Amino acid sequence: MILHHRRELVAANLIAILGALVSVPVPLLIPLLVDEVLLHKPATAVGIMNRLFPEAWHGPVLYISAILLLTLSLRFLTLVFNVWQTREFTLISKDVIYRMRRDLLARLERFSMSEYELLGSSTVASHLVTDLDAIDSFVSQTTSKFIVAVLSVLGTALVLLWMHWQLALFILLLNPFVIYLTTRFGQKVKQLKQRENRAYQAFQESLAETLDAIQEIRAANRERHFIGRVIDAARTIRDRSASFTWRSDAANRLSFMTFLFGFDAFRALSMIMVLYSNLTIGEMLAVFAYLWFMMSPVQEILNIQYALHAAKAALGRINQLMDVRLEPRYPHEVNPFADKVTTSIEVEDVCFSYDGETPVLNGVNLQIAAGEKVALVGASGGGKTTLVQILLGLYVPERGRVCYDGVPVERIGLDVVRDNVATVLQQPALFNDTVRANLTLGADIPEDRLWQALEIAQLAEVVRGLEQGLD
Template structure:
């Protein structure tokens, strides 16, 4: 309609409109950057707060509590400062955008008035142009206001988008179940290669465990032993090679089935702020008799029996009300209750004293009999429970054999355990 009423003014309006929109977009991008900084400040504060609270006992023991609390206060001030900047600058940007918009409208009106003076445009048609101009520019202003909400929301979603961009673990179809009607199974690792980015950690691992065999993985820290466990459980996908259960690739078994029959006990087990019962069963239905039997094997029955609520005693976050050795034994009892076909013990007894560890290994012997077991340990007492040992170095297995054979070879194993044996 504006082009029909007065095409010269209409062209002027169409020329100025993109310039106004472009200027407001530049202001909106500044708002996005302010919101991004505010979110980063929140992220840093929340991360530091979680880490500080988790380590508060150690910080107090090291007399560094005040230092880290001051850091938290600085992070909180940073959040406050960025929030204030975002609030007033985004409001200022919105008002500046509106002022720019009004300037454009007034420029159009001035041009229309000049046109009335120097052309045949009537005052009535001029007011008609003002009316159509307002009808056209009001939705444009609403769209400009929407972009500020869009830029702020887009910056706020950046952390969620990073999470969504992460690759999910592979989903394998459950085509075969080698665990069905079997007490235990064999485990084969064939030419396993794995790297964290450019750093290769596992360099062609070949290992075979016969059904019911116990194998110890030993070596200096950082050799790749724990990484190998994550590959076996499917937590990490190897760049090359495959994991087989009784000759069946994991890709045909499915990770849920694999993890249902493979139990892992870690050096620092995950425990929940819940009862002993829930930490043992993880929500499974188990009779109390089975719980007490598992606790007995794990050398923890007397400790739990002495607790005020016994199996219904709450142990605190990460088992804070238990000692390090008690946490490990609770995790071992949890493993026993799951009745696995394959057992992986990753420094599972490192926090135990020699006497308790001896009794634990003695009582575990019957349970682990005829169960394929992989033991990662540095203690000789744990290593000697295995039928044979494999020595890790720099992501490779460099030695393999029985304890006495490896000592006689005078290699890395002899350096680690020879003097202790003597």
């Protein structure tokens, strides 16, 4: 999907490079005036300004004002380029996440219903919303900031090497050690984040199951038990989230403190270099400015590990949806329902299990003549609903076959079967939409047929009494 945005990615990275080019010189400009203006050692900067401005203007006020104006201009351009680059990455990320969500939803059309029911609707919804948002945040924000941070650090390294290569090497060689320490802290936090994510998923699943079955739960007077389970899951979130939050904050503060230790050591070393090398006071102040300038980019580089852990975990959970088995697609060779009021049904040696081990249906054989009325009676859990789901093609039998007028489903097509076999499931769902939308489910059905169905259900008068009727 990223390949669809190659041009935008190139543009975003070019903008990031421009942003780094205009931001890196900023910490160097004003400190250079300390040597060239305050300590009366004119050099490159003063020479350039003397060539650009009339001789009558020459003096400290001009030099300081010109450098200040240049510094403010570069800072403004840095802001423009950074916002522009973030916008480009955000647009790319939003489109990529949309395409992922669209493709996953399209895949949902063909999910094996038995595997879908094992996952649960709340789990699927969590993957499609929360997990994709985590990836979106990583791509649109963390990645763009990381690119700018890396370019800023590289630019700073080049400037420091140009100013005083011995001091620059010391700073650049010690920074990887700081990054290593903070990475170690991040690995500890990663495990806590995984535990917190699992706690949220368990809570969502428990809450969704309880809300879906609230009528049955209340009828059995078992609200206390099931609500108690949800509260236990919420308590687990509290404990694990609290553990992750304060420990991740401690790890961040510890990594920042480690960076500050290095910052102070570098400043002290710079002062020593002024005494025992050719490093000037102005260059020392520039080193101080660059150390402060590097603080934010280095922190962005360090923080990417936490965002990466969250994004990798989210991507792993999304990949679970990609591993869900899809129902087969059968060819439309014969339509036994065409021009007929009803058809016969034959079930031949059908076997089915949800987990691949425990059989729910084992060698079921059944013949129903066209127009015949048959009632399936049996104990709860005996497989009656499962058999109906197989007749509809919602479940695919592991063995055996289902035929309509002697034609197996494999030659009819599951969509044709569902278009012609009507059923009322145990838990019908009502959409938060109009009466018409709930009756048609998006299909194009003449209005007279809708009123006919409402008459049969003895709801026609009720709907006519509504302010907007079917709509």
